Amino acid sequence: MNQRVASFMELVKARNSHEPEFLQAVQEVAETVLDYIAEQDIYNGKNILLRMVEPERAISFRVSWVDDQGEIQVNRGYRIQMNSAIGPYKGGLRFHPSVNMSILKFLAFEQVFKNSLTTLPMGGGKGGSDFDPKGKSDAEIMRFCHNFMAELSRHIGPHTDIPAGDIGVGAREIGFLFGMYKKIKNEFTGVLTGKGLSWGGSLIRPEATGYGTVYFAESMLQTKNESMEGKSVVISGSGNVAQYAAEKVLHLGGKVLTLSDSSGYIYDKDGVDAEKLAFVMDLKNNKRGRISEYVEKYSSAEFFEGETPWGVACDVALPCATQNELSGEDAEKLLGNGCICVAEGANMPCMPEAVHKFHEAKILFAPGKASNAGGVATSGLEMSQNSLRISWTREEVDNKLKDIMKNIHDNCVAYGTEDGYTNYVKGANIAGFVKVADAMLAQGVV
Numbered sequence: 472m473n474q475r476v477a478s479f480m481e482l483v484k485a486r487n488s489h490e491p492e493f494l495q496a497v498q499e500v501a502e503t504v505l506d507y508i509a510e511q512d513i514y515n516g517k518n519i520l521l522r523m524v525e526p527e528r529a530i531s532f533r534v535s536w537v538d539d540q541g542e543i544q545v546n547r548g549y550r551i552q553m554n555s556a557i558g559p560y561k562g563g564l565r566f567h568p569s570v571n572m573s574i575l576k577f578l579a580f581e582q583v584f585k586n587s588l589t590t591l592p593m594g595g596g597k598g599g600s601d602f603d604p605k606g607k608s609d610a611e612i613m614r615f616c617h618n619f620m621a622e623l624s625r626h627i628g629p630h631t632d633i634p635a636g637d638i639g640v641g642a643r644e645i646g647f648l649f650g651m652y653k654k655i656k657n658e659f660t661g662v663l664t665g666k667g668l669s670w671g672g673s674l675i676r677p678e679a680t681g682y683g684t685v686y687f688a689e690s691m692l693q694t695k696n697e698s699m700e701g702k703s704v705v706i707s708g709s710g711n712v713a714q715y716a717a718e719k720v721l722h723l724g725g726k727v728l729t730l731s732d733s734s735g736y737i738y739d740k741d742g743v744d745a746e747k748l749a750f751v752m753d754l755k756n757n758k759r760g761r762i763s764e765y766v767e768k769y770s771s772a773e774f775f776e777g778e779t780p781w782g783v784a785c786d787v788a789l790p791c792a793t794q795n796e797l798s799g800e801d802a803e804k805l806l807g808n809g810c811i812c813v814a815e816g817a818n819m820p821c822m823p824e825a826v827h828k829f830h831e832a833k834i835l836f837a838p839g840k841a842s843n844a845g846g847v848a849t850s851g852l853e854m855s856q857n858s859l860r861i862s863w864t865r866e867e868v869d870n871k872l873k874d875i876m877k878n879i880h881d882n883c884v885a886y887g888t889e890d891g892y893t894n895y896v897k898g899a900n901i902a903g904f905v906k907v908a909d910a911m912l913a914q915g916v917v
């Protein structure tokens with residue numbers, strides 16, 4: 472760590488000492504952006520990054536609700552409104568027992584850079600709750616979502632802050648949240664994205680994060696005259712992002728070898744084909760089952776309880792589950808098995824030691840804030856369609872998504888290439904920073 476970064480991190484740590492994930496995300500940006508800032512006269516002495524690491528607003532609130540046994544339960548709800556320099560706050564809601572300020576601040580901070588990279592006018596935010604949707608009935612989920620929105624509705628709006636889904640928040644939860652917002656405000660507006668198609672949602676939004684991650688990986692591979700065709704691909708997770716990443720890999724002629732959840736991973740030596748993927752989608756999205764059930768249906772597969780899939784030999788790895796799920800040791804296994812490309816579908820799934828090893832080995836590595844930006848970009852397209860009261864076709868949205876991902880890729884290359892190697896982390900951080908920083912400068916010290 473150079474002195475500039477060390478001094479900066481000392482200040483940030485003094486204020487956020489109990490927030491390891493947030494410090495991890497800030498340090499990665501500081502390491503790539505501070506030297507760039509020092510070289511640019513316009514940013515020098517303006518403390519822009521120091522301002523960017525402080526949320527404009529961090530809201531924490533009580534969510535009480537009644538379970539199916541008539542017991543009163545209490546959870547904590549949050550919304551971090553990180554930066555609104557280039558547009559209203561935008562970012563998902565996560566319902567998971569691990570949710571706390573550190574995790575949401577890291578996600579909100581990354582969201583600021585990601586949203587800037589999309590080139591759409593969206594600031595960054597993130598929110599959620601330590602509520603665990605696993606094992607809850609639909610009625611319990613509905614009561615929780617309604618009580619969560621009863622408070623959140625005071626802080627959001629179509630011109631202020633537009634939440635969406637993330638871990639544990641999918642189409643069902645967005646429906647319940649939207650229903651309560653509409654009731655409280657008595658208005659039908661595009662206050663959430665990821666809505667159902669018949670009430671303001673956009674085609675391709677469910678697919679967008681996974682598809683976008685694979686479009687990004689394909690662009691990276693093309694810089695080496697390679698493509699997804701014929702590649703073996705290891706994917707973690709089996710939720711929204713993993714499912715549609717797997718679908719796009721299949722469209723492009725790749726072979727999906729693994730999927731996982733928090734109980735372990737399945738390895739299918741024959742590959743997860745379209746029919747098997749449809750089984751997984753039904754299992755996860757409707758039956759809300761466990762990935763281990765895959766091996767009861769398909770004998771070509773094995774289940775590895777409590778393990779992650781990074782030891783399986785592959786050409787391409789797509790971590791699509793959660794933060795810090797791929798360690799330095801895992802990175803060594805991937806490199807040892809000849810992996811040439813890693814694109815993050817999840818937010819910050821690779822630990823810093825893993826990223827360091829990928830860079831050292833000079834393989835293709837994309838940070839989530841660039842490679843998974845297709846989800847929020849398509850949310851931006853949903854907002855445009857809501858404002859214009861129109862809906863674009865599937866093909867129109869998919870083409871816009873492809874263009875946006877290509878543009879993000881090219882911007883990373885422009886800002887991150889040195890001596891013939893593209894450091895996509897550096898490229899994404901600087902390209903994301905510049906747009907937000909310029910807007911902050913123009914708006915003065917607010």
Ligand SMILES: NC(=O)C1=CN([C@@H]2O[C@H](COP(=O)(O)OP(=O)(O)OC[C@H]3O[C@@H](n4cnc5c(N)ncnc54)[C@H](OP(=O)(O)O)[C@@H]3O)[C@@H](O)[C@H]2O)C=CC1
Nearest residue numbers: 637638639680708709710711712732733792793817818846
């Ligand atoms: N949805 C979106 O549009 C976007 C999502 N992302 C990121 O992608 C990642 C996945 O999100 P999404 O697919 O929407 O979420 P889902 O809730 O649909 O799926 C999450 C998947 O990750 C697994 N998982 C969650 N926590 C852990 C853990 N601690 N260890 C192992 N596995 C875990 C889940 O398994 P289990 O069911 O057992 O918990 C599940 O398979 C997150 O990092 C999210 O922030 C990024 C951009 C946009």
Ligand SMILES: O=C(O)CCC(=O)C(=O)O
Nearest residue numbers: 562563635637846847850
């Ligand atoms: O679509 C959105 O607004 C949220 C997407 C998101 O949470 C993310 O990019 O991590």
